[in-house]
Amino acid sequence: xxxxxxxxxxxxRIRRETLLMLAISAAALGVVAAIVTWTASACHAQPPLLLExxxxxxxxxxAGAVTQLNVDGAALKLPRTTVRAVSPARVEIRGWAYDPLAxxxxxxxxxxxxxxxxxxxxxxxxxxxxxxxxxxxxxSGFHVVVPTAGxxxxxxxxxxxxxxxxxxxxxxxxxPIVLDVQ
Numbered sequence: 001x002x003x004x005x006x007x008x009x010x011x012x013r014i015r016r017e018t019l020l021m022l023a024i025s026a027a028a029l030g031v032v033a034a035i036v037t038w039t040a041s042a043c044h045a046q047p048p049l050l051l052e053x054x055x056x057x058x059x060x061x062x063a064g065a066v067t068q069l070n071v072d073g074a075a076l077k078l079p080r081t082t083v084r085a086v087s088p089a090r091v092e093i094r095g096w097a098y099d100p101l102a103x104x105x106x107x108x109x110x111x112x113x114x115x116x117x118x119x120x121x122x123x124x125x126x127x128x129x130x131x132x133x134x135x136x137x138x139x140s141g142f143h144v145v146v147p148t149a150g151x152x153x154x155x156x157x158x159x160x161x162x163x164x165x166x167x168x169x170x171x172x173x174x175x176p177i178v179l180d181v182q
Contacts, residue, residue, distance in 0.1 A: 049108060051118060051161070055169040057101070063162050063171030064097030064109070064142075067131045082178040088149035091179060096132040097123070097162035098140040100171070106162040109142040110170075113179070114157045119146050148181045155180045 069076045070092040071085050085091055099106040109121035127141030146158060157176040164170065 049163065049167065051110060051112065051163075051170065052116075054163065054167070057164060057169040057171050059100040059171060061100035061133060062174070063100050063106075064095055064140075064160060064173045065131070066093055066095040066160070066173070066177070067128065068092075068094040069177070080177075081175055082155075082180060084180045084182065085148050086182045087151065087153070088147065089181075091146040091148065091158075092143065093121075093146065093158075093160065093177070094141070094143050095160070095173075096127045096136065096140045097142050097160070097171075097173070098132075098136045099162065099165040100136075102165040103135065104165050105137050105140050106165055106171070107167050108163040109144065110161045110163070111144045111146050112159050112161060113146070113151060114159075115152065117151070119144050146179065148179070151179070151181050153181050 066078065069078060069080060069083065070090075071083060072089050073092075076083065083091060093111060097106060097109045098104065105124055109123045111119045111121065121142040121144035123142045124139045125141040125143065126139060129138065132140060144160075155178050158179050159176045160173040161170045162173070
């Protein structure tokens with residue numbers, strides 16, 4: 001065996017090992033990418049929701065109601081339609097919501113300011129059975145936070161909306177909350 005051959009063998013072995021490691025890494029990345037893609041599609045089976053593209057729906061039964069209203073952790077007495085908040089503040093709204101025509105939970109709940117800012121609620125949580133109409137799902141509770149930072153000063157309406165179970169439109173809860181930002 002010549003000196004040139006003995007020197008090139010370790011280099012060739014290192015290249016083979018490097019190529020093998022790259023091939024294994026690429027395969028692993030492909031599997032990870034497939035898992036991430038599958039997980040994303042499984043978790044987000046529905047396309048993103050654009051509220052402005054949905055029609056307003058009407059129902060004879062109430063689609064939701066506010067059962068608790070807090071400003072910076074302090075509970076406000078209900079019923080109340082006007083809330084004064086010194087910015088920056090955290091306005092928390094809790095209640096229940098469902099799709100009254102389908103008789104089941106809606107797909108989402110949002111708070112929307114009249115300037116068009118939307119805040120998605122955590123939804124399908126427990127609710128007090130005394131708070132919602134008979135026959136509505138027991139897991140129809142929602143909680144949404146509307147931060148006043150970034151909102152214009154002065155009064156503005158905040159509407160609560162529940163998106164229909166089939167995402168064909170949304171129901172407005174009715175009476176908006178007037179948020180008076182100071």
